Amino acid sequence: MTAPAPIRPDYGIILSAVPDGASVLDVGCGDGELLALLRDRCAARVRGMELSQAGVNACVQQGLSVVQGDADLDLSLYPDGAFDMVVLSQTIQATRRPLHVLQQLRRIGGRAFVSFPNFAHWQVRLSLLLLCRIPVTRGLPAAWHTTENIHLCSLLDFEDLARDANWKIAAVHALSGGRAAAATDSTRGWQNLTAEAALFELVA
Amino acid sequence: MSAPARIMRLPAPLPLDGGGVLDGVDVAYETWGTLDARRGNAVLVCHALTLDQYVTGEINPVTGRPTWWPQVVGPGRIIDTNRYFVICSNVLGGCMGTSGPASLDPDGRPWGLRFPVITIADMVRAQAMLVEALGIETLFAVIGGSMGGMQVLEWIASRPDQVACALPLATAARHSAQNIAFHEVGRQAVMADVDWRGGAYLEAGIRPAKGLAVARMAAHITYLSDSALQRKFGRSLQDRVAPTFGFEADFQIESYLRHQGSSFVDRFDANSYLYITRAMDYFDLAAAHGGHLAAAFARFRGRACVVSFSSDWHYPPADSRTITRAMIAAGVEVSSLEIETDKGHDAFLLDEPDFHAALDGFLAAAARERGIA
Numbered sequence: 001m002t003a004p005a006p007i008r009p010d011y012g013i014i015l016s017a018v019p020d021g022a023s024v025l026d027v028g029c030g031d032g033e034l035l036a037l038l039r040d041r042c043a044a045r046v047r048g049m050e051l052s053q054a055g056v057n058a059c060v061q062q063g064l065s066v067v068q069g070d071a072d073l074d075l076s077l078y079p080d081g082a083f084d085m086v087v088l089s090q091t092i093q094a095t096r097r098p099l100h101v102l103q104q105l106r107r108i109g110g111r112a113f114v115s116f117p118n119f120a121h122w123q124v125r126l127s128l129l130l131l132c133r134i135p136v137t138r139g140l141p142a143a144w145h146t147t148e149n150i151h152l153c154s155l156l157d158f159e160d161l162a163r164d165a166n167w168k169i170a171a172v173h174a175l176s177g178g179r180a181a182a183a184t185d186s187t188r189g190w191q192n193l194t195a196e197a198a199l200f201e202l203v204a
Numbered sequence: 205m206s207a208p209a210r211i212m213r214l215p216a217p218l219p220l221d222g223g224g225v226l227d228g229v230d231v232a233y234e235t236w237g238t239l240d241a242r243r244g245n246a247v248l249v250c251h252a253l254t255l256d257q258y259v260t261g262e263i264n265p266v267t268g269r270p271t272w273w274p275q276v277v278g279p280g281r282i283i284d285t286n287r288y289f290v291i292c293s294n295v296l297g298g299c300m301g302t303s304g305p306a307s308l309d310p311d312g313r314p315w316g317l318r319f320p321v322i323t324i325a326d327m328v329r330a331q332a333m334l335v336e337a338l339g340i341e342t343l344f345a346v347i348g349g350s351m352g353g354m355q356v357l358e359w360i361a362s363r364p365d366q367v368a369c370a371l372p373l374a375t376a377a378r379h380s381a382q383n384i385a386f387h388e389v390g391r392q393a394v395m396a397d398v399d400w401r402g403g404a405y406l407e408a409g410i411r412p413a414k415g416l417a418v419a420r421m422a423a424h425i426t427y428l429s430d431s432a433l434q435r436k437f438g439r440s441l442q443d444r445v446a447p448t449f450g451f452e453a454d455f456q457i458e459s460y461l462r463h464q465g466s467s468f469v470d471r472f473d474a475n476s477y478l479y480i481t482r483a484m485d486y487f488d489l490a491a492a493h494g495g496h497l498a499a500a501f502a503r504f505r506g507r508a509c510v511v512s513f514s515s516d517w518h519y520p521p522a523d524s525r526t527i528t529r530a531m532i533a534a535g536v537e538v539s540s541l542e543i544e545t546d547k548g549h550d551a552f553l554l555d556e557p558d559f560h561a562a563l564d565g566f567l568a569a570a571a572r573e574r575g576i577a
Contacts, residue, residue: 045537053542060539060562065507067528067540077532189398 009180010199011037013173014087014113017201018042022084025049025109027071027101028091032059039064049074072096075104083109090197092116092158095148098135102165112167115175118164120154120192138177141194155187155198167202174198210234214333218296218446221323228310232301233257233293236277237285237338237401245576246340247294248284248331249273250348250355254420254472256300257292260285266300267471275555276322282564287576288344295355296330297322297479303447305475306406317403324351324487328358332366342366344566344576349373349552350519351480354487357500361489364503369570371510371563373511374552376523377497377530378488383518385479386426390419394474403475416474417465424464429515429548433457450480490530497530508538509566513553518549539566 007015009109011034018024022044026035029048032055038044048066056065059066069077072095086109088101093116095101105112117139118124127135134144142148153161159169171183174195183201184191191198211232217225225414249259251272258264260277277283278289294302297319305319335343346359346367353375360370376383397415399405403414405412425433441447444454453459455488490497508531512524521542528540543559545551552559 047537053544055540056539057543057558057562060509061542061565063565063572065537065539067532067538068525068542073530074529077529079533079535082535 004032007037009178010089010113010115010173010175011184011195011199013180013183014038015041017042017113018085021045023047024083024085024087025078025083026087026089027075028089028094028104029059029064029066029087030055030089032062032064032066034087034089035059035064035066036062055166075101076107078104078108080107081110085109085111085113088112088114089177090115090117093152095151098151098153099161099165101169102162106165106167106202106204110204111170113199114162114202115197115199116153116158117149118155118192118195119152120156121196122193125193137196155192155195158198158200159187161198162202167204169200170203171201172198173201212334212337215337216333218326218330218333220326222321222326224320226320227280227301229291229296229303229330230301230307231296231330232298232305233291233334234259235338236260236290237288239289239338239574243340244342244344244574245288245344246333246335246338247288247290247345247347248343248359249277249283249290250331250346250352251280251292252352253423253484254349254468254477255352256298257294258300259290259292269471272553276560276563282560282567283345283347287571291338292336293334295327295329295351295480297327297476297483299473299476302330304473305403305479306473314404314406316406319475319479321482322479323483324354325359325362325492326354327393327483328362331355332359335366339375342368344571344574345369345371347371348375350375350515350549351484353519354484354489356490357543358487360504360506360508361493361500364501365554366507367504368574369567370504370506370508371511371566372508372524372527373552374513374516374519374524375527376519377490377500377527379485380523382487383426386422387485389422391478391481393422394478397474398472403478411469412474413466413469415464416469416472416477418473419474419477420468421461421465424461426518427548427550429517429546431515431546434546435546445509460535462570465547497526498533501531501534501536504534504536506537507566507570508536509562510538510540511562512540513547513549513551513556514542514544515546516549516551 026048035046049069086105124135174181174191175197214229217227262273294300297304352370358370394415396410400412440456442459493499512521531538
C-alpha cells in the first residue's frame, strides 16, 4: 500500500476554510482533484466547470457534477448567489478577460479563492534582467511560445484588480516550494518578491 | 431474461395535448430486477423512435432480433438489474403492444389515421400513469437517447419531483428544421406508396412496405456519420468487380441501406412511423414554457447528466449544450459530456468506453447519495 499523496498546500488552505455542506463551484477544475477532496472531506455540494473535454470526462467518471465551459464566456449562465464559495485555481492568468471573470465570480459566490503564479517573483525578475530571456521557472514552466498564460500579474496587480471587481481581500497566502507561508491580510512587498504563487481569499 | 410480454390497461382516460382524452389505453412494458422496500431504486428507460420495450435480454421475443441496450442494462451492467428495478414501456402511438394507430378502436377496427395525433408529453403522461400504477412515487433515474432523451426532458419539466436523476443522451430540447425536413421526407415516402391507402391498409390486409422502407433508408443515413459511412463502405462494390451500368445495388452502401429498409418493414407499422415522427417534430420544450428553456427545468432539484457525441449531426452537440446551459441557469446540478467518436447519432447505442465510464460514475455517485444498496 502506498501512502496517500500529500495534499497541495493551496488545496489544504481551501479545505480548511470550507464549512461542512457548503456549495462550491470550481472554475477550471481540471481532473476534479480539489472537487473530490471537497466532496469527501467537507461534504461540500460541489460543481465544476472545465475547458478540456478530457478533464470533464475524468470528473464525470468520478461522479462529479462538471460541465464543459469557458470561464470567459460561460460564468454568466449561473444565477446570482448560486454558490457559497467559488474557486479559480491557477486559471485567471489564462483567461482573456480577468476583470470580467472576477466580477462574475463576485456575482455568483459570496467568497472566492483565487490562485495564480506571481510574475514579480525574484527568479522571474532576474531571468529578464540578467539572462534577457522570458522566464521559465517552477511556477511558470512553459516556454514563451507554448504557454497558455496570456495575462500574468504580480500579487500587487491582482490585489488592485480584485478591488476593482468589488471584492475585499480577506487573506493572502504566499506559496513557494510546495509550502504555504502564514497568511497576511494584504500583500507585503517581500511577498511580492519571494512568493512563486499566491492564493487570495476574497470576500464580498 | 425478459418476463413474458406485459400489458397494462391504464386505469383512467389519458388526456392529450391535442385536445380530448383517449380511453382504454394499453401500455406494453417490461421490467427487470426487484423494487426495493423503499421503492427508491426504479430506473425508467425511454426508447427511441423505432426501438421498443425489449431493452435487454437474450433476444427480442417479438422481432427475433437482438435487444437494443444489453451492454448498458442487465445483471452486473452499468444499469445493474441486480441493483435497480428497470422499467421500459413501448411509447404511446407505438406498434409493440401499446395503443397506437395499428391497434383496434372500441369497435374492433384498426385505428389507422383516426388515432389522435400525439406528443412527447402525451407519451410521458402514459408512462407516468404506468409508473404510478406500479407503486412508484419517485424514479431514481430516467434515461434515454434520441427521442428517449426528449421524454427524459419532458419528465423533469412536467414531473420534476418524481425524478432524482435525468440522463438525456444524444437529444435536443426541440426538433430542428433539418430534422423536421428528414421526417417529412419519410412520411411522404410512406404516403406516396399506393398500398398506404389513406392509412387504412390494415383493413385491406396489406402494408405500404416500399414507402416505409424508403423512409427508413433516408432516416438511417441521419443516424450515421459521413466518416463512418466512408470507413465502413467507401465506394466498395457489392459482389461485383465493376459497375453494371444499371440501377441495381452496385455499391455496398446501397445494398446495406436496402437491407435496412426491407428488414424494418417487417417489424414496424407505417402509421406508427407517421405518428411518432410527428410527435418528435412537435417537440419544443422552451416554447411550452414561455420561450425560456431554463423555465422548463426551474422546478427540477435532482441531478442531470447530458451526453452528446461529436459526429452526431442528427442531434449535434450544440443541441446538448443548449440543454446544459439552460440547466445551469435553472440551478440544476448538471454534468455535461461530449464524447469524441465518428459513429454519429447511433453512438449512444454502441460501445463507447468513455460514455459508459461516465454513465457508470454518474449513476454510482447518485445511488450512493440516495442510499441505494
